Amino acid sequence: MTDFDSIDALVDGARQQVPLPPADERRRLREGLNVSRAQVAHALGVSTSTVGGWESGRDPSGELREKYAYFLDKAHAKLQAQAQDAAPDAEDTDVPSDGDETQAEVPDGDVGADEVEALPVAQPCVLCGALARHQVAGFPQHLDPAECAAAAGTPAESAAIAPEPEAQPAGREQRQAPPTRPRPADTGPGVKIMPVGRRAQSADAMPDLIGQAVSEALAKHAGDVEKATAALVKRAIPDAMALLDTTRIGGRYEIVAHPWLPDILRKQSARGADQIWEARPKWTRPELPPGEHEVAALDTNGAYLSALKTWLPLGQLNHSTGNHHDRRRAGVHLITPPEWDHDAVLPNPIGSRDEPGPLWVTEPTLRLLLRLSGPKYGLCDPPEIHESWTSGATEGLLEKFRVAMKDARDKAIAEDDEVTLAYVKAMYSKFVSTLGESNYNREIYRTDWMHLIRSQAFVNLWLKAYRAYDQGLMVVRAMGTDELHVIGDWRAVFAEGRGVTEVKVKDLYTVGTDADTDH
Template sequence: MSDFDAIDALLADVGPQAELPPPDVRRELREQARLSKAQVARALGVSPGTVGAWEGGRDPSDEIRAKYAYLLDGLAAKFPTEPAPEAPPAEDEDETGDESASENEAGDDAGDEVESLVAPEACVLCGAPATHRVAGFAQHLDPSDCRPATATGTQPAGAQPTQTQPTGPAPETTPHPAQRPRSPAKRAFQEQSGPADLIGQTVQAALAEHQGDVEATLAALLKRAIPDAMRLLDETRKGARYDIVAHPWIPDILRKQTSKGADRIWEARPKWTRHELPPGRHEVTALDINGAYLSALKTHLPLGQLEHSAGFAHDRRRAGVHLITPPAWEHEAVLPNPIGNRDEPGPLWVTEPTLRLLLRLSGPKHALCEPPEIHESYTSGATENLLEKFRVALKEARDTAIAADDEVTLEYVKAMYSKFVSTMGESNYNRELYRPDWMHIIRSQAFSNLWMKALKAHDEGLTVVRAMGTDELHVIGDWHRVFPEGRGVTEVKMKDIYTAGADVVDDTEGTEGTGDMSGEEE
């Protein structure tokens, strides 16, 4: 075949390009259908910024053009005569013109792409009606308009508030699941029940199945903790204006280097013991931090797949992992290093909570170190509230179980959130969610939370003796004036009391905690 024959063959395979309506009509059709750019982008496998560019005059090509034309033809058939709604305020030029914009850019700041809504939609942060979309997500522009995300009365944490929502205490006032707004189904398990009662119903069914045998019931519940946690996550995500990207592309630094090895992310797990105590003998109290991983679910998580960037700037609207050179730490005698026990100098990959902790400690309020050097990052648009309804549902079930002295439910809930965190990386036990970046971030948030408790103790005049893992803090002094005692997630428990100091054999080895999720104290 000659060169000209080959070219002719190529030309024969190329059909006419699909016709597209003018850019202003493309936007009108999307707005008439009350679709966000993010929704259209997900359906076509592009970014919201790309959809904005198409509506601004740029044309797609090849297969994606045919798909976009097919969508617009379908919308035109559904809205043949309806007039276009009033145009919303002008969008940011950067947002509409950047084809590499994050697929799920978070709308945490009003400086992002803003659209007015024809009809109010549920805010992604609090669930209350909002009249604007930011970067494709419905939310309030003024943070003061956001209502607390926690549920009140018996209203399910994942249900959308309505004006007729009952607030009475009777369980039968909870709306039927069919009346609640639903997001597109993503998984096979779809028996519907509100998050407020899903855990209790599961425990009661297991008790009935095992004829009240507590030991057998608990064993069965622990085996199903992972799928049940994913089912609860589905339930609490109903009504959300964006979907969780469950299996995104992952950079090599988040992949295991060997089959049984680790990846390159440093979680900053503390394992610190004070080298020298003040003179004399001291009574040391080992405190146990309740629900460390449950509290750590409230952290800045990237929504979409991670995108690479280089440079020293930190964008607080994004989250991910960062290659940094950590600052020197000159307070090892009284406080642990915020990056944990690391002997090797030089740059290392850390998570968002570790970076934010270092930036916080380098700020004017604390001024404990220099800012870290940021060399490169993998980040995506982020929100701190992605798992908030999931966390609240687990916390409420935990609180109820503690009040009722229900150890079966308590252990079941603990297994749900601890295994949820530990299996979202490379695991054979959870194939529904593959987010090793989230796993590292949540773990690091738990370590960061413990570190801040150590700083609080130090600032309040206590002597910090030891900080271990996620949930163990040893102090000298009247800790009751610093930390409330109890079993709630905002409280601490006394784990042990021992004596240390001059002429006393150090017997702390028996109280050392691993911070491992499977053995987390409740």
């Protein structure tokens, strides 16, 4: 064969690459089928993060490209057939009158059109920080992902917090509440539903990824509990991310998983820390009344699991200055903390810190200080805020994720299932610990979230300490995020058990005698 023959054979055998739809269409097709990235990854034999990359704009090649294109083509055909089956006949379709206003287009899978409003003054997009002219359910957002800097993965310029939207014009009509209709007769327990794109489905249809993983591990290791547990703990991080993907289907907002972060959130050296102060105390009451006292060391259950319910910034953090706090935003703040005059009976809300002066604190710590400075508590002066890095925020961003693990944990406790308990604990604890600069989790890089969740865990512990103090107990020690030592009838204040709203006894000891001076 001559060189020319080889070239002819090469050209004749070359195949054109299978075309793929745009990145946002790929995600829309997957979510339209109500399948997670983890499920697609399993079917194609790749990692969940690889599928996430394809949905962010990267393209597969070779045989993987053909398989992925086949999946997208099948998904498109199925969704199109479903849409045709659900479409009403032409003669039954209501035709809007000439006076009807056209609603703004809404991003698929997020919210209904009635939650989209035009802004009188452009405000920073909650995801990318660039100015947007619409808001979705109260948060400024670009309606077209192509306009959003976050969707393209490019950092937007920092924008100051815009002024509050102006009042609605007097002539604008208010939406009328729908007329009350008679309820159908109850025929049994109600069906819990959840949003999936623009549709709703039974909450029971959510796949039980935790139960499936435990069953598979036990089967693979022939019922050996120790080996199954070790295998599950080892895969806790990717499994937590797969669960997060599943619980985010139908989510109101996108998660910006790899935003640009300011230097204060970056490690100063390879083994050093960033500049954010986490309130994690090692506080001990300096003095007790004379006599012998029995101390109960209480352990709060699932501290980090409960702390997933906290105000988390949705998008890239934007810089602002001034002594002002916007409760619709969250992030980190440079503050001068107030003086704390109650160290004899309660730990300092900012934790154990000897150095005076300003410091960077998290959203939960700032909100706790503001709360304690209010009329209900009156325990301190308000902190002085110097500057902030924040984004529009919501308290429910990880709520479905948290509830899925809590429900699995509650069921495991009821069934004495230690395998699932260890697996769930590894999932939420490792999820939190690897949100920062970690080599073990490349799918989310949110150092700010890591600090906020950890600080929320301490805030929850501090509030338990205050509750004990307020109910007449003596608070002796507060340690980290989950340990509280008290004197008195603590069972009259806290429920005992293994649930996340309960506490259990870690230790019982006495102080006030010569034999126990070490305590």
